[in-house]
Amino acid sequence: MDRRDFLNSTLLASGSALLGAITPLALLAESDWTGFGGVGDYARSNGNTYEVMTAGHAIRDHVFDGKQRPEIIDTGEILDCVVVGGGISGLAAALFFARDRPGHTCLVLDNHPIFGGEAKRNEFEVDGQRLIVHQGSAACFPPLPSDFLSGFYESVGIDWKQFKYQEWSGPAPAMPIQTAPYGVGGATSGFYFGQKFGHPEGVWVRDPWGTRLAGAPISPQVKQELLQMRETDRKPFSAHRFQPKEHGDAASLHLDSVTLEQHLMETYNLSRETVRTYLSPISGGGSGLGADALSAYCEYAADVLLPWDYKQGAQMFPGGNTGVARHILKQLIPTAISGAASMTEVCRGAVQFQTLDQPQSPTRIRLNATVISVQHTGDPKHAESVELLYELDKKIYRVQARAAILAGGSWTTKHIVRDLPSVCRDAYAQFHRAPCLMANVAVRNWRFLHRLGLTECQWFEGIGNSITVRKVATFGTDPSTMNPDSPTVLTLKILFSKPGLSLEEQTTRGRMELVTTPFRNYERQIREQFSAMFGKAGFDADRDIAGIILNRWGHAYLSPQPGFFFGKDGKPAPGEVLRHNPYGRTAFANSDLAGIMDHRMSIREARRAVSQIPSGRS
Numbered sequence: 285m286d287r288r289d290f291l292n293s294t295l296l297a298s299g300s301a302l303l304g305a306i307t308p309l310a311l312l313a314e315s316d317w318t319g320f321g322g323v324g325d326y327a328r329s330n331g332n333t334y335e336v337m338t339a340g341h342a343i344r345d346h347v348f349d350g351k352q353r354p355e356i357i358d359t360g361e362i363l364d365c366v367v368v369g370g371g372i373s374g375l376a377a378a379l380f381f382a383r384d385r386p387g388h389t390c391l392v393l394d395n396h397p398i399f400g401g402e403a404k405r406n407e408f409e410v411d412g413q414r415l416i417v418h419q420g421s422a423a424c425f426p427p428l429p430s431d432f433l434s435g436f437y438e439s440v441g442i443d444w445k446q447f448k449y450q451e452w453s454g455p456a457p458a459m460p461i462q463t464a465p466y467g468v469g470g471a472t473s474g475f476y477f478g479q480k481f482g483h484p485e486g487v488w489v490r491d492p493w494g495t496r497l498a499g500a501p502i503s504p505q506v507k508q509e510l511l512q513m514r515e516t517d518r519k520p521f522s523a524h525r526f527q528p529k530e531h532g533d534a535a536s537l538h539l540d541s542v543t544l545e546q547h548l549m550e551t552y553n554l555s556r557e558t559v560r561t562y563l564s565p566i567s568g569g570g571s572g573l574g575a576d577a578l579s580a581y582c583e584y585a586a587d588v589l590l591p592w593d594y595k596q597g598a599q600m601f602p603g604g605n606t607g608v609a610r611h612i613l614k615q616l617i618p619t620a621i622s623g624a625a626s627m628t629e630v631c632r633g634a635v636q637f638q639t640l641d642q643p644q645s646p647t648r649i650r651l652n653a654t655v656i657s658v659q660h661t662g663d664p665k666h667a668e669s670v671e672l673l674y675e676l677d678k679k680i681y682r683v684q685a686r687a688a689i690l691a692g693g694s695w696t697t698k699h700i701v702r703d704l705p706s707v708c709r710d711a712y713a714q715f716h717r718a719p720c721l722m723a724n725v726a727v728r729n730w731r732f733l734h735r736l737g738l739t740e741c742q743w744f745e746g747i748g749n750s751i752t753v754r755k756v757a758t759f760g761t762d763p764s765t766m767n768p769d770s771p772t773v774l775t776l777k778i779l780f781s782k783p784g785l786s787l788e789e790q791t792t793r794g795r796m797e798l799v800t801t802p803f804r805n806y807e808r809q810i811r812e813q814f815s816a817m818f819g820k821a822g823f824d825a826d827r828d829i830a831g832i833i834l835n836r837w838g839h840a841y842l843s844p845q846p847g848f849f850f851g852k853d854g855k856p857a858p859g860e861v862l863r864h865n866p867y868g869r870t871a872f873a874n875s876d877l878a879g880i881m882d883h884r885m886s887i888r889e890a891r892r893a894v895s896q897i898p899s900g901r902s
Contacts, residue, residue, distance in 0.1 A: 366685035376612055382646065389648075401421075413762075420840065464599075621633040697712065711861035722834075874886065
């Protein structure tokens with residue numbers, strides 16, 4: 285949910301001891317860090333699990349560089365290309381490589397138990413009904429016909445016309461239900477004000493914009509600022525507002541020179557306190573932090589660089605952009621998902637893990653393989669191959685490739701590429717990734733929201749800041765209708781903005797909080813938050829919550845600081861340095877190079893990276 289959204293706006297871990305905080309060292313011995321992972325193929329891969337997190341930290345801490353490192357086992361494999369990272373960037377890179385160079389071999393190495401990166405899903409079984417929900421990457425946006433993405437989606441079997449959604453079957457009048465987790469405001473939206481605003485019992489303000497914030501326990505000055513902001517944003521384009529039309533125009537250059545907080549204060553005449561209390565971290569949430577540390581251009585970059593068909597509206601697979609990852613995989617390895625290549629079967633089919641890494645297959649995917657080293661065999665300018673080392677089941681393996689694509693995020697790439705040129709290393713030093721906790725709460729019904737007349741909720745204290753009831757695309761679910769008696773999943777996106785601190789301090793402290801908080805503490809906070817907000821409407825946590833899954837993403841978002849997009853002090857933008865400096869037999873591909881956390885950018889970066897690596901066989 286970004287600022288504009290604001291403006292328009294199975295088994296529970298039962299019996300958990302609600303203990304106090306424990307030390308990070310003690311936490312490492314605890315078994316409740318990962319928590320319940322749901323059911324189905326993704327049950328062992330909810331976010332960064334304990335195993336994935338500790339393996340990543342071992343790379344950071346140079347554990348694999350020590351004398352105690354196990355003996356290296358040479359697999360004897362020499363591939364035409366190895367792709368590091370099995371998220372959408374990596375899968376798309378493997379697909380472009382396979383299409384560009386038929387018959388050439390490609391191996392994707394991924395450190396998770398299942399492919400997809402942050403485009404994975406959670407599955408619950410609630411009262412006999414399977415519920416599918418996104419872990420991270422959520423909505424997708426139909427491209428314009430002239431966009432190369434239009435042909436790409438079609439080539440992997442994604443048909444926008446098949447996105448039909450559940451219809452209302454509850455009592456009249458029908459409530460408007462969103463297809464994606466982005467609130468749009470309106471009569472069934474609500475703001476909650478609690479203890480922080482002097483109301484221990486809590487106050488709901490329904491249809492806050494339609495009622496002009498009537499009844500909101502905020503000062504007249506703040507109310508005036510927020511209403512004026514909304515009115516300004518609803519007017520046609522006006523000259524005093526910076527509205528970039530092209531990437532690199534005067535407006536975008538200006539926006540990249542100031543923080544988003546500065547831009548909001550100047551454009552809408554807001555106080556800093558108003559921005560930090562009511563707009564952060566929702567404004568800038570697409571970049572993982574509040575507005576005070578981010579480049580103002582991050583609020584506009586996606587619209588400028590990734591225009592789409594607004595008339596069709598945002599669409600969403602039942603498991604978010606897991607659907608995109610699965611469609612790419614089905615093209616790469618047709619037997620990897622059971623059933624035909626239809627939208628329904630790609631969504632519902634079981635992953636055939638045994639088919640992912642078959643020696644006879646030109647494209648292979650090796651899971652649970654944490655790459656710890658990438659290095660040319662000799663001078664990168666003249667080397668004929670790249671050597672990659674990866675850890676799997678506590679053993680270290682070596683594989684060679686004629687080319688490598690680094691499709692993982694900046695936080696790992698800068699550590700594992702051993703002969704990274706100084707120009708690239710300096711560029712990676714300017715990348716800051718923010719953590720995020722995606723908490724999926726399965727409820728047996730949402731009558732408590734219906735009694736309040738709400739389908740979208742936002743609050744300004746406690747854990748998380750919003751939830752939205754969603755209807756599901758019917759190719760992924762059996763019930764073609766939904767109502768307040770239907771089980772559903774409510775998603776809390778929990779960010780860790782700490783206004784006033786530097787960007788680096790905010791991301792580091794947020795990550796420490798994410799890593800050192802056990803599952804049971806987050807479970808308690810969520811139950812208490814829901815009970816405080818919805819208890820009066822009949823919500824009972826013990827009865828109504830069917831399950832909670834936490835997806836911890838320690839480096840979820842690239843958080844671009846001012847100057848990230850276009851550079852500063854006469855130096856080029858860090859992403860541009862990496863895009864235009866593939867070295868030797870390697871190239872970089874990840875959405876963070878563009879500063880836009882969007883799967884469409886992942887696909888674009890993959891396309892470019894594949895075009896930059898050497899042709900392979902001599």
